[in-house]
Amino acid sequence: MRFAAATAAALLPRRYWARLDVRLPVSRAALLSALATVALAAVIGVPAFFRHAETNAGLATDVMLRATGWSAAKPGAPAPAQKLAVATWGASYLSFFTFAFLTPIGLLTTYLVLTGLVRAVATAADDARGDPILTAIDAVGRRAWQMTRAHRTRLARERLEGPEVPDRLVPGRAAGFPDADYVVVASRRKPGWEAGAFVITSEKWYRLGTPVERQMPGGLRTLYPLTELRDHEVLRRGIRYELPALSGSPLKSD
Numbered sequence: 001m002r003f004a005a006a007t008a009a010a011l012l013p014r015r016y017w018a019r020l021d022v023r024l025p026v027s028r029a030a031l032l033s034a035l036a037t038v039a040l041a042a043v044i045g046v047p048a049f050f051r052h053a054e055t056n057a058g059l060a061t062d063v064m065l066r067a068t069g070w071s072a073a074k075p076g077a078p079a080p081a082q083k084l085a086v087a088t089w090g091a092s093y094l095s096f097f098t099f100a101f102l103t104p105i106g107l108l109t110t111y112l113v114l115t116g117l118v119r120a121v122a123t124a125a126d127d128a129r130g131d132p133i134l135t136a137i138d139a140v141g142r143r144a145w146q147m148t149r150a151h152r153t154r155l156a157r158e159r160l161e162g163p164e165v166p167d168r169l170v171p172g173r174a175a176g177f178p179d180a181d182y183v184v185v186a187s188r189r190k191p192g193w194e195a196g197a198f199v200i201t202s203e204k205w206y207r208l209g210t211p212v213e214r215q216m217p218g219g220l221r222t223l224y225p226l227t228e229l230r231d232h233e234v235l236r237r238g239i240r241y242e243l244p245a246l247s248g249s250p251l252k253s254d
Contacts, residue, residue, distance in 0.1 A: 007033045011131040013138045030128035037116030045109030053095040162219030169244045180225035189222050198238045205229040
């Protein structure tokens with residue numbers, strides 16, 4: 001029963017398997033799960049295909065008999081043209097394709113066969129995976145959840161930061177950074193402004209220190225310490241930025 005449950009669980013996206021393996025042998029059941037998918041397709045599809053083919057053959061025979069006059073047409077119904085009869089008869093030979101691609105059960109059967117074979121081959125190549133549709137749904141749902149969480153986190157932070165205001169530039173000592181020449185006080189975090197990056201202005205270059213967050217009268221602020229480069233160094237990552245006018249205290253209300 002555990003292995004049967006693991007066979008069903010192997011349809012889930014692969015990223016869940018490690019946690020499920022603690023209780024169920026999901027990884028070991030991956031190949032059986034793929035082959036079971038093909039077997040299920042046969043159980044569902046074979047009887048449905050024969051019914052579909054039988055219906056098509058009966059319809060083609062009836063149309064052909066009525067077109068040739070061997071069978072009387074239904075009252076009020078015109079006799080089918082001979083070309084239509086031939087086309088209907090020919091279409092009956094395509095029952096496999098019409099079943100596989102034009103009927104709901106046929107589409108399900110085709111999907112189960114193809115995905116089962118692909119999963120079996122992938123498992124044999126040591127790249128086992130779950131059902132493609134379930135994996136796609138999981139990826140879309142996870143991305144939507146991450147975007148929602150990031151949006152909520154951003155809104156919560158913006159409430160702490162208050163209204164967005166222009167950056168201010170203060171002396172390093174005044175902001176509590178005695179080793180920095182200046183500190184940029186920003187009301188919003190700056191993407192890419194990480195310790196070690198170079199801030200390039202039209203006049204000088206500065207090395208960016210470790211950013212610090214600090215609560216101020218205007219709201220939460222991010223402080224970026226800048227130290228002027230006085231020696232030649234290899235440029236690793238440069239950020240173009242023009243320093244605002246120098247002000248006095250970082251505690252000044254925005």
